[in-house]
Amino acid sequence: MASVREAPPVRRHRWTVADYHRLAEAGILGEDDRVELIEGELYEMAPIGSRHAGAVDWILSKLSEVAGGRAIVRCQSPIRLGERSEPQPDLALLRPRADWYRDAHPGPEDVLLVVEVADTTAGWDREVKLPLYARHGIPEAWLVDLEAGRLEIHRGPGPEGYRRIERLPLAEARALEPEALAGARLDLSPLA
Secondary structure (H helix, E strand, O other): OOOOOOOOOOOOOOOOHHHHHHHHHOOOOOOOOOEEEEOOEEEEOOOOOHHHHHHHHHHHHHHHHHHOOOOEEEEOOOOOOOOOOEOOOOEEEEOOOOOOOOOOOOOHHHEEEEEEEEOOOHHHHHHHHHHHHHHOOOOEEEEEEOOOOEEEEEEOOOOOOOOEEEEEEHHHOOOEOOOOOOOOOEOOHHHO
8 A cells, every 4th residue: 555645734934024025016915905914924904994093193193292303103104023023003103213214114122102093903902913012122002992992001011011001991091191202191081
């Protein structure tokens, strides 16, 4: 009887950031494709609903006001986290840089705060994206959970996630102070 050859184990292909950019350059990923590279895998992002878009725009406006010239505020733009991740947080507060990051996407050392706004994706943001930010040392991350009417402030990044998490109802989120903007006060209670 003939022996059956054992098939090699099936392995996933993990993409690098360079691979991801080549996919876009080759036209495989288009400008309108809403995908993120997370830990070497491509994930399709949820469509942006009006509630989510309005909340992001409103926070962008308020965060820009309090940041003044002390930081750059970016909206839904990539940050590079190592060789295998390039997420697009809803908002990122970045260290000022003369080129405004035209020469390269910001890395973890450039990011002071990320804000994820979730209408339907709170679980994904909490279980996948926030731990990714923590592993890469981003000092502070906020999760604005519109569905639950709650804000989560994550601080103290480490390999296992953020060590300090504060949760409060959005209605009580009146005097928020990002650690990187000492003295700046942000009121998110109108999002409740």
